[in-house]
């Protein structure tokens with residue numbers, strides 16, 4: 001719901017987004033011309049253009065030369081979560097499920113594989129390689145001691161300062177002394193869980209959730225409870241509150257801004273409520289914000305951490321998806337758990353390589369990051385749009401897919417009778433990798449879903465692979 005502080009173009013974009021979503025502006029219909037809308041609403045041409053362009057970036061409308069803006073046809077979204085309101089206790093992960101992860105990972109390293117699975121872009125085109133290379137050389141020349149001296153915490157001040165400066169874009173006011181540098185987001189998540197739980201404790205995970213969180217919980221000896229999570233709403237806070245009222249839960253792990261695998265975000269009001277729940281129930285909320293900067297629409301929506309009054313939210317993220325995957329530079333802000341988690345980090349691996357941190361800090365300082373992110377958002381929005389378009393025409397009727405609000409992941413619900421695990425196995429035999437939905441649940445739910453990734457240059461090979469998947473599904477329906 002736009003507030004009085006929402007920019008005019010954003011309010012108009014939200015209004016039109018609503019009309020498109022609920023069918024008042026059906027696929028194929030033409031938006032009123034820019035001039036007409038500007039006149040009717042007493043807005044400037046630039047304001048209307050900015051709103052229309054935002055809808056275009058989201059893939060909801062397309063500009064046709066000399067004709068205007070048209071609503072795109074789209075796949076239906078999945079319905080409200082089919083999971084019960086009351087979350088169930090999870091079972092241990094099946095061996096077959098773990099074997100499937102290994103098979104997909106092994107296939108990804110084969111150059112002949114058409115990869116629709118990996119959630120990290122391989123193409124150097126998606127990264128500012130030239131600038132980073134230059135800064136690597138420059139930093140080695142200017143500060144050779146970074147290569148020879150022992151790296152100690154808390155790590156380069158320049159990087160921690162820049163992290164805090166950029167965190168403003170996500171609504172957060174952070175202090176450099178509270179930033180703990182980590183080996184990617186995964187180490188931050190591990191430290192967060194180790195910092196607030198003990199083996200045997202219970203944690204709440206979203207369902208679906210990022211599959212590595214499931215194995216992390218298992219390795220830490222934690223019990224998991226799945227909380228239904230819906231593309232439009234994020235984690236069901238009613239279900240979470242019910243759970244918190246009935247059971248001692250030591251941590252809640254969530255991806256509220258551009259979720260993996262859903263690709264969508266929790267509304268801002270729900271984020272605010274989640275921060276309040278954390279405080280009321282005195283439960284740590286571990287917020288994985290890895291894809292938050294890849295939201296398509298700007299200004300970016302804030303994180304849950306932005307509403308954290310009492311330090312119950314632990315924010316974990318990294319630059320592996322947005323900037324330099326090979327650097328593995330991640331960071332966290334652990335709120336009231338800061339001291340304990342900084343000590344855990346020290347005992348686990350002392351510190352991060354100062355050299356890479358300095359290079360990244362120097363890059364962030366240049367201002368090129370904002371520009372790079374703008375380009376990345378455009379590229380991913382267009383790729384996701386293309387992916388959804390091909391799914392819409394290649395997959396059998398009854399297929400639904402999320403409408404991502406950022407990043408490059410699409411969560412696809414298969415038609416009734418189809419099975420994501422079988423599709424994954426059949427696709428692997430044909431040199432195509434996808435991620436079956438069952439990996440995203442500790443109890444193997446979401447068997448009729450798959451996650452597809454659009455983070456490679458989308459080529460004819462990808463289109464061909466999607467057509468093959470469509471045929472395989474058709475065959476499943478026939479059987």
Ligand SMILES: Cc1ncc(COP(=O)(O)O)c(C=O)c1O
Pocket residue numbers: 119183184185186187210255260288290317318319320321330
């Ligand atoms: C949601 C989510 N969190 C964390 C990670 C791990 O991030 P990193 O590579 O920075 O450790 C991933 C990787 O795919 C992810 O998708």
